[in-house]
Structure formats: structure tokens, C-alpha cells
Amino acid sequence: MDVLVYARTHMSKCTSPRLPILSDENRTQTALSALLVNPLLVSPKQAAKLIGVSEATLFRWVRQRPVFPRPVKLSPGCTRFRLQELLDFVASLETNHVL
Numbered sequence: 736m737d738v739l740v741y742a743r744t745h746m747s748k749c750t751s752p753r754l755p756i757l758s759d760e761n762r763t764q765t766a767l768s769a770l771l772v773n774p775l776l777v778s779p780k781q782a783a784k785l786i787g788v789s790e791a792t793l794f795r796w797v798r799q800r801p802v803f804p805r806p807v808k809l810s811p812g813c814t815r816f817r818l819q820e821l822l823d824f825v826a827s828l829e830t831n832h833v834l
Contacts, residue, residue, distance in 0.1 A: 776807065776815035786825055802827075 777785065783793045796803040804820035 775818060776809075777818050777821070779806065779814055779816065782816040782821055785821060 779790050779793055783790045786793075788796075797806060802824070804816055804824055806814045806816050808814055
């Protein structure tokens with residue numbers, strides 16, 4: 736199959752690997768394994784699954800919490816979060832016993 740035909744039929748305008756629905760115990764490990772294709776940036780949906788909140792909560796935290804990682808706007812329809820910033824945020828919550 737031609738690469739351009741494949742890209743048009745199987746990829747959205749801003750693609751990234753999809754994460755499976757995970758249990759709390761292995762969410763982070765499995766999510767990180769699934770992100771090996773693109774380890775630097777994750778979609779809002781992936782970010783929400785990674786930290787265990789809804790997308791609505793994720794964007795509410797962006798608006799209301801100054802220490803929460805800021806999203807990166809790659810194009811009008813493509814927003815991503817830096818994976819390392821999300822992991823650092825979760826680690827800071829765990830060390831402060833917030834989670």
C-alpha cells in the first residue's frame with residue numbers, strides 16, 4: 736500500500752499512539768511502554784489516563800493550578816503535554832502525600 740494512501744486513511748491530522756484502558760496498578764508502567772513510539776509528547780487523553788483523571792479535570796487543573804504542566808499547542812487542532820513534566824508533577828504529588 737502506498738504510504739500516502741495509508742497516512743490519509745489511517746491517521747488523523749495529529750497522531751500519537753493510543754493507550755489502552757488500564758487498572759490503577761499498572762497504568763503508569765503500561766502507558767509509558769505504549770509511549771515508546773513518541774516518548775516526549777502525549778495527547779490530553781493520554782495525559783489524563785496517565786495521571787488517572789478525566790480530560791475535563793486535566794484542563795481544569797491547567798486553568799486553576801499554576802504548578803500544573805502547561806500544554807503545548809502544535810497546531811490549531813493538536814495539543815500535547817510534555818511527558819516528563821507530567822511525570823514530575825505526579826512525583827511531586829506523591830512526595831507531598833497528596834495522592
